[in-house]
Amino acid sequence: MVVHEDGTITKLVVISSDSVLPIDAALEVYESEIDITIKETCFGTMVTGPEDAVNKVVEKVVALDKNHIFVKERGFPPGDDRRCRAGRGGGPRPGFHFLRNEIGMLPIIGKALDDYDNNVPLEKVVRPEKLKVLILKDIIESELTR
Amino acid sequence: MTKVFIYPTNSLILSDLIERFGHTPLAMMGQVHEKITTIGIDSPPLNITPEDPKHGLKYAAVEVPAGVRGRMALVGPLIDEAEAAIIVDDAAISFGCMGCARTNELTKFLARDKGIPVLELTYPYSDAEGKEFVYKIGEFLKSLTKEELS
Numbered sequence: 001m002v003v004h005e006d007g008t009i010t011k012l013v014v015i016s017s018d019s020v021l022p023i024d025a026a027l028e029v030y031e032s033e034i035d036i037t038i039k040e041t042c043f044g045t046m047v048t049g050p051e052d053a054v055n056k057v058v059e060k061v062v063a064l065d066k067n068h069i070f071v072k073e074r075g076f077p078p079g080d081d082r083r084c085r086a087g088r089g090g091g092p093r094p095g096f097h098f099l100r101n102e103i104g105m106l107p108i109i110g111k112a113l114d115d116y117d118n119n120v121p122l123e124k125v126v127r128p129e130k131l132k133v134l135i136l137k138d139i140i141e142s143e144l145t146r
Numbered sequence: 147m148t149k150v151f152i153y154p155t156n157s158l159i160l161s162d163l164i165e166r167f168g169h170t171p172l173a174m175m176g177q178v179h180e181k182i183t184t185i186g187i188d189s190p191p192l193n194i195t196p197e198d199p200k201h202g203l204k205y206a207a208v209e210v211p212a213g214v215r216g217r218m219a220l221v222g223p224l225i226d227e228a229e230a231a232i233i234v235d236d237a238a239i240s241f242g243c244m245g246c247a248r249t250n251e252l253t254k255f256l257a258r259d260k261g262i263p264v265l266e267l268t269y270p271y272s273d274a275e276g277k278e279f280v281y282k283i284g285e286f287l288k289s290l291t292k293e294e295l296s
Binding site: 004005006008009010012014070071072073074075076080082095098099102103105106108109111112113115116120122123125126127 | 154156157158159161162163165166173174175176177178179180181182183184269270271272273274275276277278279280281284
């Protein structure tokens with residue numbers, strides 16, 4: 001992890017697990033009694049504080065279900081005026097659409113990580129071919145002559 | 147630990163996988179954190195300032211729109227620092243703060259042009275594609291570790 005000059009870090013913990021809920025992660029953080037700030041969200045938690053403390057707590061939370069809990073750094077701390085919806089009149093915060101879209105893929109990634117850990121061999125992936133222009137032309141012509 | 151540049155530059159999946167396999171992700175979030183916590187003229191410090199398009203001149207010519215140069219002021223140093231890169235193309239989700247197509251093209255070009263190991267993939271939408279995605283990233287990152295050791 002990149003070390004920041006100010007010594008603090010904010011991490012997003014995204015939970016995509018069948019057995020762990022965001023509240024479980026939050027409780028794990030509360031129980032750790034480390035001096036950090038956390039915010040519970042719909043997708044997991046945001047943890048902010050000194051780097052060592054945050055990394056230690058995040059490691060503990062990830063250990064609850066390691067292949068189905070995902071972590072990334074966040075630039076702004078939770079509740080920052082420059083990003084928080086409360087001060088900007090509502091609406092999703094910048095970057096949320098991207099996060100939400102990736103959260104939709106996490107079950108696939110989690111399952112793949114389970115397979116990777118269990119050394120399940122990789123099968124050949126068959127991707128649907130793109131529609132050829134000639135076929136599309138035929139479809140259009142047949143529709144027009146109907 | 148190899149410093150791996152990721153594209154999309156704020157991807158949760160890529161950032162997590164790289165850390166999971168024991169390397170350092172070079173992501174936009176770290177850059178933004180540095181910007182907004184470094185005390186400057188602006189109070190509170192902003193993530194993009196009028197100075198940034200000037201810094202971006204290192205990566206794009208002066209006639210290139212200021213938006214591209216401003217973004218490159220953040221992305222460019224990450225590519226400079228990178229020892230490997232993972233590029234995920236065909237991201238229908240490259241909108242919002244990532245939504246500058248020209249910056250995205252320039253970012254991918256600079257990463258490919260640097261001569262570092264680059265893995266190019268597309269986002270998975272099925273279980274089989276997801277498996278291939280994770281396996282390829284896993285093998286790529288493991289190969290970086292082997293290169294480091296040899």
